[in-house]
Amino acid sequence: MKKVIIYTLVIAASFCLPACKKFLNVQPLDKLTGNNFFQSKEDVIANIYDLSRIAFGKMNETHYVGAVGEYRSGEVLHESQSDLAPAREFVEYLGRNDILGLIRGGQPWDFYNFGRITDWNGYYQVIQGANILIAKLDEGIPGVSDAEKGQFKAEAAFLRSLCYFTMVRLYGDVVYYTDAFHSTALPRENFVSVLNKCIADLSTYKGQIPFTYADPALKGVRANRGSIIALMMEMNMWNAGFDGANANKYYQATADLGKELVGSNAYRLLPLTEWATVIKGRSDESLFEFYQSINYGDAVLNVAPIADMFLHYPYKRPEYTHRVSFAYYRGEYMQKIFQDGSDKRISTWFNEDIFTDNGKFMMLKFAKNSFITGEEDANPDNTFMIFRYGGELLLYAEALANLGQDAEAITMVNKVRDRAQASKYSGGGGNELKDFIFFERSRELIGEGHHYFDLVRTKRILSSQWTYNVLTSDKFSRGAWTWPISSNALNNNPFMKLNEYWVNGGN
Incomplete structure (x- = not known):
């Protein structure tokens, strides 16, 4: 041809x-x-x-970060007293892995365009x-x-x-x-x-x-060596979870890349007092992001940011439609991952209702850079973070722990905990350390779209110890962790096959 x-x-x-x-x-x-x-x-x-x-x-084009990376493990519920509450019930559909019900059409949440994720x-x-x-x-x-x-x-x-x-x-x-x-x-x-x-x-x-660019406006916006290292680390750790015979090879590659990233001294964890700078974008912590700004006239779909689900008045307006958040993380789950009262992420990233089971909950992690002057329904003007230094330090730590290099892994974990002013990790090595690192990633990256993928690649999605939406080994092996693929993929390709788990009804 x-x-x-x-x-x-x-x-x-x-x-x-x-x-x-x-x-x-x-x-x-x-x-x-x-x-x-x-x-x-x-x-x-x-x-x-x-x-x-x-x-x-x-x-x-949709509420992507929450839909693919946060809600499918069941930790998030919708607030029944929120504005257009039935339209927010999609979080429970995701939380019980009813993807076909989510995208079938004729639902109150159709304006979220979840079907586009399959394309x-x-x-x-x-x-x-x-x-x-x-x-x-x-x-x-x-x-x-x-x-x-x-x-x-x-x-x-x-x-x-x-x-x-x-x-x-x-x-x-x-x-x-x-x-x-x-x-x-x-x-x-x-x-x-x-x-x-x-x-x-x-x-x-x-x-x-290069690791960095002379123009500070390009930090994290244009791919750099740190971006590539982060992506290679993520891909190696994903493969480690699915190619068990070669897992140590992937862990070692991740550890080597993590050492290179840290040794570059090109990136740093900003103090939590400067979190607004991190989430706005183009900071020393950013490895790669899709930078968006109202100053540049960037058009962000109103339902796209995860902040849209977890903020209410005065961070979202008008008040009469934003008296409570549209959704919240289960109080039981939040108490499970945030047990250390000295952890400043608790007061910096959440309001006082962090452990309540209702829409009073707010994730202030994404409330920074709110420039609403009137009653317009708009989200804070923040970046879409893909990879940042804190997340990759913890992935580095996870690889080291899987290689039995516990002391080095603990050093990396404590870098992140030191920034949070949380108590240093003082437990043992082995599985205890691996479990702690998993929880630390759940804390540090909450709302950033990594949690569900961490559950999948580590197979913790198979256990009720780690998730509210447990997948059986059979369903997992048949692809219940994936999304359906649009039938448009069949066009002009006689070799194409869709995901059988979803073709067969998702059960």
Whole structure:
């Protein structure tokens, strides 16, 4: 099949070339490619930003962070006395893994667009665009030096691998390719293999990109070496949970990457008194984020931020529709993870109702940077954090603990606890330490979309000790932890198979 692709370039006018049907039916969007487009370094940078915008668009089209990373383990309940309360009941559907009921249509929460999570097309737009950008950089672009070429290729490879990692955690096996203008139908590939290929790919680019940029406005916004290291750590730890025969290899790789990250001295944990800076974005703690700001006119869907569910007046307005939060974390769960009264995260990230089982609860972790001046219904103006230093320190600690390097693991844990002004870990090693690290990640990363994935990759989702929504071993092995894949994926691909667990009714 002739390899031709539609070019949609929004510069002064749009044009397109004839195209054949492709197995993913993906068209690159604004500035993704074009033989006539990449004429300068500025064109490349514009393309990188466009790819980031498309990737962020997948998060911004629904209440993504909460739906995929926080609610599926059952710790969150909706407040029955909140405004449009039936429309918030989706958290319980997620909490009992009723994904088909969530997305079937005709529900009070249809305006949340949860069905769009099943559509992987946007991720493949980014992947295809990154593949083409790398190919064009290899051909040569005027004004791009060899050093800049390496950096730009590293940024494109990061965005490509980030999309693959995101899809693996959502859907399991995915179609994998890295060649530009791909048109051959392919089956889904085992996700451990996909992530191993991504890790190998990123390893070739990691050294070609700096840890930091001279322009502070680019901190965490443009991928850097810390971004790549964080993504490689996350992928290694995911594979460790599913490829048990090679688990120690993945733990060692994560530990080596964590040592490199810490040794760079390029990032730091900001004091909790400066948390507003962290959650606003572009801080020394950020490894990668999708930075959004009302000052730039960025359009964030009102229901997209997780803050929308856990804040009420005076942080959300108007008062008559925000007298209570739409949802809350179970008091039992909060008491379980926040037992240390000296932990300043309790008073910094939550209101005094942290342990109540009702909508008086507020997660003030995301209440910073609220600039409401009238009665408009708007969320605080914060970033969408993907990876930050605190989370990767704890992943480093987890890898060390699994390698039996308990003293080093405790040192990393206590870095995070010191920032929280919490008591240092003084327990033993082995499973006690591993369990503590899991809880520490639950504390440190609450609301940031990591908890459910930690339960899945560590198999703690199989035990009521760790989750309210227990999956049996049988359901887990059949993919109950995944999301359904839209039937659109079947278009033009005779090799495509959807996730059988959901095709068979989700039971």
